[in-house]
Amino acid sequence: MRYLFIVLLMANIAFFVWTQRIAPPEKKSFQVVDPGVKALQLVAEAEPDKPTESINNQSSVNDDVKQMCFSAGPFDIEANVHAAAEIVNPVVLKSNIRKITTTQEAGYWVYLPALSSRAEALKKGRELAAAFVKDYYVVTSGDNENSISLGLYREPYNADSRIAELQKKGFQVNKEIRIEQWPEFWLDFSVTETQLPGLPDLKASYPDVSQNEVICKNN
Incomplete structure (x- = not known):
């Protein structure tokens, strides 16, 4: 009886060793993420976004909008024309300072x-x-x-x-x-019809300066 017990024990041990070392391990399936959670995507794997259309087309706006052009001057001091430009720049489309030489x-x-x-x-x-x-x-x-x-x-x-x-x-x-020559400075600027009511009158600050509407020049 004792020998039979020993033989059965040795047989069980041999069977256990065979199943662990010789038999292939059982494959277990698993999930990367929990159910319902969206998987991450690498930047390199993502498709590039399509370029969005520009909201504002500056060239088309400039072409379609009606401009009114003005010229203010003459300023006999260069510092005054730059100061006048700072007054009108917040409410105009664009401005330009011209210097001319007057002969008399x-x-x-x-x-x-x-x-x-x-x-x-x-x-x-x-x-x-x-x-x-x-x-x-x-x-x-x-x-x-x-x-x-x-x-x-x-x-x-x-x-x-x-x-x-x-x-x-x-x-x-x-x-x-x-003949006498001296420099004169002029300030040219353009506005839209909607900007016109907010256009400051430069004569208030410079009484000797005239501010007149002129024909707009094409760029």
Whole structure:
């Protein structure tokens, strides 16, 4: 009886070893996530999103909207035109500052043409003084060196009167128109009809400046 028990025990041990080492393990099925939970998706596996259409088309808006254009000026100081631009920029479509050079007749210069040397110019000056001619000046440098200035006059009849006086005293003098140039600054800007009521009047801050509607130029 004892030997039979030992034989059965050894048979059970042998069967257990055979099932664990020789027989293939039972496959168990499992789920990555719990039921009802959406599986994660890698960025590389996702399809790229289709580009969305632009909400605002600036070029089409600019083409369709009706613009009104204005020009304000002239500003004689550059700082003033930049300050005016800061006033209108929040309520306009666009603005631009222009600088132009204005030319105007500044008067009429009466003079004796340049002499051959400074000594000759000083000699002619003494002749003028001897003839009781006042308000003359010997030019000692520049383009008109050794000429004698006899006055600058705003009105032409004053210059002609001076010439007639000197000619009676035997001096042949010339008259030349003097040209004066200076910069002017203009502020150009455009608005829509809806922006027009909010457009500030620059004349309130700059009384000498005009603000007029002009024809819009195509870009």
